[in-house]
Amino acid sequence: MITEPAFYAVAVPAVILTGLAKGGFLGALGGFSVPLISLVISPIEAAGIMLPILIAMDMVGLAAYRGEYDRKNLVILLPAALAGIAIGWATAAYVTEAHVRLIVGLVGFVFAARYWLQRAPHAPLPGPDRLKGMFWGTVAGFTSFVSHTGAPPFQVYMLPQRLPNALYAGTGVIFFATVNMVKVIPYAALGQFSAANLSTVAVLMPLAPIAMLAGVWLTRRVPQGPFYAVLHAGLLIVSAKLIYDALGTLL
16 A cells, blocks of 8 residues: 555545546546646556546446436447547557647647637537547547546537536546446556555545535536536646646657
């Protein structure tokens, strides 16, 4: 088990932030968890520690948003995400995390920046789109496998539809619950679940349901306008951080 105070000084806020995001509030800010924890341990170890915690949060989310989801979007996104996970597993030895962070960061940053620079509240809202959904679902599955950063690609596809808060959050919960459960097999095959990692998970786990339920509570009470403004702001911040981290590694 990890015992260094510096680790928990970073990991505890990361888990709380992730719970708020997975509860539907703050959106892509949950993608900060692995980058934050990677400040004190390796990104691979951080991803292994976070996956069981993410799955515990998913279970809370499935109960909280039971019956609230968009079936058409999930039918498009989930098969594509599974393909993305398979691609991530097959290319794990060749694709660096820095390159994935850079790509995800650039896509998310441009998308979020457009929201703030070209806001058109009266424009027709798009519905589910098979081609776009297959593409972004695959990207989300791949980036989620590599570094738990599947939220920005998911949001690039889902946010323009401006679904009701709970419907959007419930769709995301089912999507990532499925993705995270599927990731257990390749993560185990790659040796991510060491005894030390699982002991550390046990220490952090009690924070998971508390933070998740707080995110659900906020999602159900914040009006839709501010809700989507917060999501886009979170996406912008996370994307900028991903770009910064990637360039710091690559340059």
